[in-house]
Amino acid sequence: xxxxxxxxxxxxxxxxxxxxxxxxxxxxxxxxxxxxxxxxxxxxxxxxxxxxxxxxxxxxxxxxxxxxxxxxxxxxxxxxxxxxxxxxxxxxxxxxxxxxxxxxxxxxxxxxxxxxxxxxxxxxxxxxxxxxxxxxxxxxxxxxxxxxxxxxxxxxxxxxxxxxxxxxxxxxxxxxxxxxxxxxxxxxxxxxxxxxxxxxxxxxxxxxxxxxxxxxxxxxxxxxxxxxxxxxxxxxxxxxxxxxxxxx
Amino acid sequence: xxxxxxxxxxxxxxxxxxxxxxxxxxxxxxxxxxxxxxxxxxxxxxxxxxxxxxxxxxxxxxxxxxxxxxxxxxxxxxxxxxxxxxxxxxxxxxxxxxxxxxxxxxxxxxxxxxxxxxxxxxxxxxxxxxxxxxxxxxxxxxxxxxxxxxxxxxxxxxxxxxxxxxxxxxxxxxxxxxxxxxxxxxxxxxxxxxxxxxxxxxxxxxxxxxxxxxxxxxxxxxxxxxxxxxxxxxxxxxxxxxxxxxxxxxxxxxxxxxxxxxxxxxxxxxxxxxxxxxxxxxxxxxxxxx
Numbered sequence: 001x002x003x004x005x006x007x008x009x010x011x012x013x014x015x016x017x018x019x020x021x022x023x024x025x026x027x028x029x030x031x032x033x034x035x036x037x038x039x040x041x042x043x044x045x046x047x048x049x050x051x052x053x054x055x056x057x058x059x060x061x062x063x064x065x066x067x068x069x070x071x072x073x074x075x076x077x078x079x080x081x082x083x084x085x086x087x088x089x090x091x092x093x094x095x096x097x098x099x100x101x102x103x104x105x106x107x108x109x110x111x112x113x114x115x116x117x118x119x120x121x122x123x124x125x126x127x128x129x130x131x132x133x134x135x136x137x138x139x140x141x142x143x144x145x146x147x148x149x150x151x152x153x154x155x156x157x158x159x160x161x162x163x164x165x166x167x168x169x170x171x172x173x174x175x176x177x178x179x180x181x182x183x184x185x186x187x188x189x190x191x192x193x194x195x196x197x198x199x200x201x202x203x204x205x206x207x208x209x210x211x212x213x214x215x216x217x218x219x220x221x222x223x224x225x226x227x228x229x230x231x232x233x234x235x236x237x238x239x240x241x242x243x244x245x246x247x248x
Numbered sequence: 249x250x251x252x253x254x255x256x257x258x259x260x261x262x263x264x265x266x267x268x269x270x271x272x273x274x275x276x277x278x279x280x281x282x283x284x285x286x287x288x289x290x291x292x293x294x295x296x297x298x299x300x301x302x303x304x305x306x307x308x309x310x311x312x313x314x315x316x317x318x319x320x321x322x323x324x325x326x327x328x329x330x331x332x333x334x335x336x337x338x339x340x341x342x343x344x345x346x347x348x349x350x351x352x353x354x355x356x357x358x359x360x361x362x363x364x365x366x367x368x369x370x371x372x373x374x375x376x377x378x379x380x381x382x383x384x385x386x387x388x389x390x391x392x393x394x395x396x397x398x399x400x401x402x403x404x405x406x407x408x409x410x411x412x413x414x415x416x417x418x419x420x421x422x423x424x425x426x427x428x429x430x431x432x433x434x435x436x437x438x439x440x441x442x443x444x445x446x447x448x449x450x451x452x453x454x455x456x457x458x459x460x461x462x463x464x465x466x467x468x469x470x471x472x473x474x475x476x477x478x479x480x481x482x483x484x485x486x487x488x489x490x491x492x493x494x495x496x497x498x499x500x501x502x503x504x505x506x507x508x509x510x511x512x513x514x515x516x517x518x519x520x521x522x523x524x525x526x527x528x529x530x531x532x533x534x535x536x537x538x
Binding site: 011019076077078079080081082083088089090091092095097099100103104106108109113116117120121122123125126 | 258260261262263264265266278279282283286289290293294360361362363364365366367532535536
């Protein structure tokens with residue numbers, strides 16, 4: 001641990017998240033379903049069940065689990081996109097997510113306009129964006145196209161710019177979800193480098209990834225989820241073991 | 249853990265995804281500005297005539313109503329300076345329809361963002377209402393030009409009346425927009441229902457006819473309800489601001505207009521409270537319902 005201050009940044013307390021799976025999408029469907037004796041209404045699906053943990057300031061934690069284990073749901077709960085059905089989540093400081101980085105982009109706007117739009121969506125002020133604008137553009141490596149409309153970008157250029165905005169936001173806590181599929185190998189390396197820098201700078205980090213390499217490199221602690229329940233919380237190597245063991 | 253949560257040293261923690269509701273339009277002014285700018289600057293992208301459409305559409309609408317209601321149904325003879333009368337009411341209803349419609353669709357329309365990034369979701373309906381207001385301004389310019397042509401002399405009281413009317417419509421459509429925008433996420437029926445309300449709105453206010461026609465036929469209580477409709481109150485404020493002084497005075501400004509305006513404000517503000525309340529209740533499920 002690099003920080004002497006070990007106050008928590010994220011507190012997850014007995015969190016439960018249930019999704020309702022609707023079986024019918026209109027009144028007509030419901031009536032016909034009823035007549036045919038199919039299931040109508042909705043069945044609950046327990047995505048997260050009584051999960052608790054705390055992440056201390058400066059810590060890098062990986063959330064491991066299979067598809068459907070609830071790890072992305074956990075991240076969405078921490079970011080505030082979803083709300084838990086029971087339990088509490090508390091966070092401290094500015095949160096930023098490397099989650100679907102291109103979500104706020106508008107294809108008809110230029111790269112420059114999109115940088116400002118997305119920075120604002122991610123919680124930055126105009127002044128902060130002005131200050132970082134050059135860093136953002138340099139990092140993305142597409143300065144010559146910055147005044148073109150984004151719809152003319154290749155998908156790689158698009159992702160690079162989007163990622164670059166997201167990684168340059170002012171943050172205390174970084175949420176990372178499967179980002180490292182961005183761009184080509186050199187750019188991916190640059191991203192990893194930048195994330196490591198943030199980690200070394202004492203930023204708190206929660207990482208969801210399937211890549212054992214990334215997780216081992218970035219995180220010191222791992223939480224393993226299985227079917228919405230926390231089954232392990234501890235040092236990253238052991239967590240990876242547990243995660244691998246239940247693969248079999 | 250349970251003890252820890254009540255511990256005072258956790259006071260700088262917050263619950264993610266909980267904003268200050270509609271009040272975030274003041275704390276997130278820059279974001280609101282950027283969202284409005286995005287909508288305004290992308291509105292007429294890839295169109296040759298661009299902003300001219302903001303003038304052409306209301307003019308075409310005006311022409312149809314003027315020919316049918318004014319000439320064929322002869323309202324032109326009943327109301328002095330009918331073109332100004334008609335247009336000053338029409339712009340108010342247009343503002344309401346545009347703002348209400350945009351706000352209703354705003355959450356579903358920003359699906360990609362709502363599902364992935366948390367930002368106070370009230371900003372979406374509010375920004376679309378502001379965008380509607382921006383598109384309403386060209387119509388006001390036409391209205392002012394037309395009124396000047398008919399001998400309108402701007403007065404302080406008239407300008408105040410117009411501003412009060414605009415504020416009233418903006419508040420009311422924001423309130424309704426919050427309500428139906430939230431409902432629309434779970435039940436897309438909402439936007440169809442809103443279509444129906446919009447069809448009614450043009451006729452529910454004295455735009456194509458005059459208020460005294462109703463006063464003669466409707467029972468008192470119904471007439472009072474009719475006049476307290478924020479749309480009616482705003483339309484009458486606009487008539488007062490741009491048309492009344494140019495007319496021969498045979499159609500008076502409704503008596504008790506100030507009281508109706510006051511009641512309309514109460515209704516509009518109540519709509520914001522109700523809209524916000526429902527919005528909050530539905531907001532927690534936005535990301536999973538979209």
